[in-house]
Amino acid sequence: MDPTQAPISPANEGGAPIHVPVLVALPRHSGVEEVLDYLQPAELGPRRLAPGTLVRVPLGRRVVTGLVWQSTTDANRPPVSELRSLAEVLPQLPPLQDAWRSLLQFAAGYYQRAPGELAMAVLPAQLKELDGIQLQRRLKKLDRSLSASNPLPAHAVVQAESADAPPALPALSPQQAQVLEELNRSPSGTCLLHGVTGSGKTEVYLRAAEAALSRGQQVLVLVPEINLTPQLEARFAARFPRQRMVSLHSGLTPPQRLQNWLAAHTGRAELLLGTRMAVFASLPRLGLIVVDEEHDPSYKQQEGARYSARDLAVYRGRLESLPVLLGSATPSLETWLNATPAPAGLGRYQRLAMSQRIGDGALPRVRLLDLERYCAQHGRQALRDKPVAPALLQALRDRLERGEQSLLLLNRRGYAPVLHCPSCGWKSGCPHCSAWRVFHKLDRSLRCHHCGFSERVPLRCPQCGDPDIQPVGRGTERLEEQLSALLPEARIGRIDADTTRTRGSLETQLAAVHEGAVDVLIGTQMVAKGHDFRRMTLVAAVNADSALFSSDFRAPERLFALLMQAAGRAGRDARQAARSEMWIQTWHAAHPLYLALQAHDYEAFARSQLLERRAAGLPPYTCLALLRSEARDQAAALGFLQKAAMQARALLPQGIELQLYPPVPAALQRVANVERAQMLIESPHRAVLQRFLAVWLPRLQEGNAGETRVLRWAVDVDPQSI
Numbered sequence: 001m002d003p004t005q006a007p008i009s010p011a012n013e014g015g016a017p018i019h020v021p022v023l024v025a026l027p028r029h030s031g032v033e034e035v036l037d038y039l040q041p042a043e044l045g046p047r048r049l050a051p052g053t054l055v056r057v058p059l060g061r062r063v064v065t066g067l068v069w070q071s072t073t074d075a076n077r078p079p080v081s082e083l084r085s086l087a088e089v090l091p092q093l094p095p096l097q098d099a100w101r102s103l104l105q106f107a108a109g110y111y112q113r114a115p116g117e118l119a120m121a122v123l124p125a126q127l128k129e130l131d132g133i134q135l136q137r138r139l140k141k142l143d144r145s146l147s148a149s150n151p152l153p154a155h156a157v158v159q160a161e162s163a164d165a166p167p168a169l170p171a172l173s174p175q176q177a178q179v180l181e182e183l184n185r186s187p188s189g190t191c192l193l194h195g196v197t198g199s200g201k202t203e204v205y206l207r208a209a210e211a212a213l214s215r216g217q218q219v220l221v222l223v224p225e226i227n228l229t230p231q232l233e234a235r236f237a238a239r240f241p242r243q244r245m246v247s248l249h250s251g252l253t254p255p256q257r258l259q260n261w262l263a264a265h266t267g268r269a270e271l272l273l274g275t276r277m278a279v280f281a282s283l284p285r286l287g288l289i290v291v292d293e294e295h296d297p298s299y300k301q302q303e304g305a306r307y308s309a310r311d312l313a314v315y316r317g318r319l320e321s322l323p324v325l326l327g328s329a330t331p332s333l334e335t336w337l338n339a340t341p342a343p344a345g346l347g348r349y350q351r352l353a354m355s356q357r358i359g360d361g362a363l364p365r366v367r368l369l370d371l372e373r374y375c376a377q378h379g380r381q382a383l384r385d386k387p388v389a390p391a392l393l394q395a396l397r398d399r400l401e402r403g404e405q406s407l408l409l410l411n412r413r414g415y416a417p418v419l420h421c422p423s424c425g426w427k428s429g430c431p432h433c434s435a436w437r438v439f440h441k442l443d444r445s446l447r448c449h450h451c452g453f454s455e456r457v458p459l460r461c462p463q464c465g466d467p468d469i470q471p472v473g474r475g476t477e478r479l480e481e482q483l484s485a486l487l488p489e490a491r492i493g494r495i496d497a498d499t500t501r502t503r504g505s506l507e508t509q510l511a512a513v514h515e516g517a518v519d520v521l522i523g524t525q526m527v528a529k530g531h532d533f534r535r536m537t538l539v540a541a542v543n544a545d546s547a548l549f550s551s552d553f554r555a556p557e558r559l560f561a562l563l564m565q566a567a568g569r570a571g572r573d574a575r576q577a578a579r580s581e582m583w584i585q586t587w588h589a590a591h592p593l594y595l596a597l598q599a600h601d602y603e604a605f606a607r608s609q610l611l612e613r614r615a616a617g618l619p620p621y622t623c624l625a626l627l628r629s630e631a632r633d634q635a636a637a638l639g640f641l642q643k644a645a646m647q648a649r650a651l652l653p654q655g656i657e658l659q660l661y662p663p664v665p666a667a668l669q670r671v672a673n674v675e676r677a678q679m680l681i682e683s684p685h686r687a688v689l690q691r692f693l694a695v696w697l698p699r700l701q702e703g704n705a706g707e708t709r710v711l712r713w714a715v716d717v718d719p720q721s722i
């Protein structure tokens with residue numbers, strides 16, 4: 001519809017035309033208000049459209065989607081003669097509720113984005129493209145597809161309803177029973193479910209969901225990655241065959257995403273499983289939020305509005321007075337501090353612990369394979385060109401003989417992280433990034449994992465012509481090659497980002513492992529998460545040390561979580577649990593992180609990390625924001641931040657507890673020929689930091705309106721890595 005053509009007479013509310021405030025997407029601080037006034041067409045009658053109603057409005061020469069927003073005061077309203085009418089109303093769709101709008105408003109404020117921009121980013125793209133008639137069709141289709149997708153035929157449903165006996169449920173362990181009892185006693189609030197892998201956290205989620213569903217409520221379950229949704233989906237589907245369940249994640253096509261979103265928004269679906277984007281789903285009868293693996297960094301969005309879905313889930317729970325269940329074997333230190341009673345912690349969350357595996361399965365024994373000591377005994381030459389130490393190789397052979405599976409964890413894909421010329425010192429750097437290009441032997445390429453730049457491997461050194469260029473270090477491809485030579489009788493599989501590029505390939509490869517077609521699986525962290533390998537009795541981390549001395553203060557926390565999670569892949573079958581082992585091949589066998597891991601002592605690890613964080617003034621004891629800038633040259637990127645810092649200092653009141661750190665080049669300084677710089681802002685008080693950002697950032701925008709040397713800048717509140 002062309003809005004400029006259809007002269008619609010404005011409606012009257014007791015004689016006066018009805019103003020409708022509409023939230024539209026405009027870049028923040030663009031100088032134009034995001035909530036614009038429109039006139040309500042007369043044919044909609046005298047009642048003002050409810051806030052949260054989806055509408056289309058003329059904006060300049062375009063027609064854009066907007067949301068009817070809260071009424072503003074009449075004071076600054078433009079005269080009626082200057083207002084344009086709404087172009088279209090989508091009345092088929094129930095308005096987005098108050099709670100949803102409050103969540104959006106909060107998230108926009110907290111993460112320093114414009115509410116309209118955020119709203120349009122989190123609503124399904126197709127919702128903004130379809131007109132009223134098309135939408136009506138989608139809703140009809142939704143009803144058809146939902147009745148068709150009901151796994152039980154009609155007569156079976158009747159039968160199930162008439163039967164007295166409920167479906168048989170697995171017996172609860174004493175710890176599960178106790179946790180559920182405590183959950184029942186607290187109908188709202190945030191709970192940390194701290195359970196070791198295999199302790200049966202999913203069963204607790206299922207029971208908590210069952211309670212909410214029986215009250216006629218909806219349940220939202222968040223998982224860190226798409227490839228983990230199908231597994232959890234299968235368990236929920238088996239448990240609740242008569243409930244409608246949908247998913248939301250980036251792997252859906254736009255029509256699927258709209259369909260699932262509509263199912264949740266209209267209340268047709270009771271269960272929603274999804275990745276971080278699902279935290280913004282509209283769920284009018286929401287009664288429970290579960291965040292599985294709450295510590296996982298992928299809950300933090302890394303572009304646009306850099307929100308943390310975990311943190312927003314907690315906020316949403318408070319807003320709607322409903323329980324939020326955060327589950328993890330290795331909680332984030334933020335959550336741990338919140339769930340630790342005062343005075344040591346903040347005591348904001350309830351902490352529920354499950355320390356035992358189901359069916360008395362033991363936790364795998366953690367063995368540290370001390371490479372330093374091995375070399376002291378046998379000389380460094382003994383390890384030369386060996387991907388694993390002889391003792392580990394023997395352990396793999398033992399598994400092979402018993403028909404059991406092993407997992408070798410190496411968090412580095414490709415053949416070798418760099419190629420090197422011994423005669424002149426040339427290395428395979430990326431011409432566009434401050435990074436090495438990785439040698440992939442299978443397709444003979446040198447590939448940059450940051451910008452994607454790829455070339456065929458040169459036959460001789462591009463600098464001196466020496467044909468003897470050599471791979472340095474080891475990635476999963478090389479580990480696979482070397483291990484195949486050492487264990488020719490073993491069937492070796494490899495799962496990493498390179499082997500799972502095409503849709504469905506990960507599922508196929510995982511299925512092969514489950515069927516027992518693989519003896520030794522080599523994989524990056526993507527196989528360490530969530531997958532339930534029943535026949536696996538050995539997990540070995542081949543090169544975990546590289547993360548021990550990272551400059552990122554969260555690296556030890558991540559490493560500990562990854563290794564614990566990987567260890568959890570072994571011994572899932574209680575009969576094999578007793579001889580399940582996790583091996584860590586290390587040059588630093590006395591490192592406290594490994595010792596805590598060996599004792600399966602998350603609490604000791606968390607305690608020591610929190611002491612360090614407090615001493616260093618780092619989160620969770622302080623709050624951080626990171627201002628990032630990108631430019632064609634580093635001087636411009638840094639210059640922008642220096643100017644921003646000057647502006648900030650002029651704004652800072654005396655005695656405010658807030659610190660600005662000097663601008664520095666980013667850890668990865670150049671990516672795809674763009675220079676990156678960053679500046680850290682720190683305060684012990686969240687509110688102080690928030691108030692300051694809200695004053696400073698609009699000024700920064702105004703002050704740089706005509707700046708062309710800086711390509712992009714953005715603020716990241718609660719950054720995951722600095």
Ligand SMILES: [Zn+2]
Pocket residue numbers: 421422423424425426461462463464465466
């Ligand atoms: Zn050379």
Ligand SMILES: [Zn+2]
Pocket residue numbers: 430431432433435448449450451452453671672
């Ligand atoms: Zn590159």
